Amino acid sequence: MPGQAVDRDGPLYRFDDRERMIPVDPQRLAARLAKAEPVDFAGFRQTGIEAMLLGRYDQALDLLDQALELVDTEERRITVWINLGDVYRYQGDAATAETLYRRAVEHARVAAPDVLSFAVQHLGKALAEQDQLTEAHELLREALDLRTAEGDSELIESTRVALERLTALPIPLPPKVAALLGAAPTWSDEHEGKSGGVAFVNETYWVKRGPKAVAEHERLNWLRDRGIRLPEIAVFDGDVLVLADAGASSLAARADAGQGATSVGAILGALLRRLHSIPIAECPFDGRLDVVLAQARRQVIEGLVDQDDFDADNDLSPEDVLARLLAERPDHEDLVVAHGDFTSPNVLEGAILLDVGALGVADRYRDLALAVRDLRDHFDADEVTAFFAAYGLTEPDHGRLEYYRLLDELF
Template identity: 35%
Template structure:
């Protein structure tokens, strides 16, 4: 068996290992092999990430991956990634100076993390819809080989949340990697309950703080 290692804060790796174990049998995720302080060992999945695929393949498999993830029954899922949870995490990151403001999207460059947090805190309640979500649904986190979806990785932010969170980040990632044509094509796959532009912008803005 081929395997890979991921380093990082112990608490984050323990959480990600827990998510992968919960997803086993539900989604094509790596198998957790071992976890020690600051190091997570897992099985290597076949294929390359979607940034190396053709635009048509990337669009089709991103949509397939999101539909697959969001169809996982969320009942009994111990991992929460809802708005209140993520906003609390964002508040902690801003308070402790953990936000890299130079990495903001172009539209937000020049703003401060405190300013973005204040805008997020003023948002109205989300529509009452939730499912299991990836949490960082960007193209590098979906794998393909032979035109098939072969893996879903980097699950440390997965949990029950509004599905628009995943679509917002997937659309941005598609634009970053394939330009406006890629984003336009993926938007054709966007479910109606995630098509509200203000909702998508809200989740893109939240992601600036992570």
């Protein structure tokens, strides 16, 4: 790819058996990165790639985001999207990587044919890692055809190698996970809610993979002895989390909010009150606005916000949403241990709490806002009343409810 990481002593990286870049000399690369003072597009992009090679993924994303803000051509924009896709792929976030690679391919087909072969090859290798071999083969063949027409022997050879290694690229399950699931597990994405990043396996387990799975595992272990009912961890190995099926449906699946002994709003309110009563001094996870607004900025810069999923009354662009959040930021935060995505789909019957990967110390209204929106959208105003009664809040701050509802649009 244009702008490969090299210095006067030669290449800074090579490709491993999985067709991923690894540093030739990590110490030399680390010393080079420590001295770097990027000031322009090329500098930020180069140091971003170098940080990625060393496994410093957060630093790499920060640097590449700064490069993205300095792009002056569509070709440069596409190359940074590819670099960002690499960072997410290397740290295990296959879904985000695929989003960025597909966008790069789409734009390159229209506006930057000179970098199309790079975009197509990166997407092909990413899909091969996820065992989507048919499409991966088609993309790598396209990359080979493009490079053959261009006549660059080095690039042609790299694509040939990728094609030869195609069947060896799917990422295997870690040993403990493979042993639990068996030699021929059955995978299904057809489940209640069909939320991304989780698969139902052998009709017994829920499997997640990547940095979000690692974050959830850490938080599940921390929450385990703090009075909150949680799904059982069947096994965790590498970056793969396997949860045992709890045998219960979510509160969102109720045909009637009042069905059962206690209403949905009352269950949510009581559970959230219990969660928010945990002392924040005990919580090692940070979800304060400094952290979350930085994450939101990254989402906007990298084009990862799904504007089609905005609330019906929100006609702002992601950039406008971010600007409004920064301008209207509350002057203080009422801190609790917050879930981060507290809605009825994330609570099972029996008040079992799911999807705790975003849990951390944050303003209580981050949870209150999402719960209220969920109850209004899927149930009725009576359930909102029941929720606040069970939570113990008689006069909610509607400005804060609106602020944190808007914040969630960027995630």
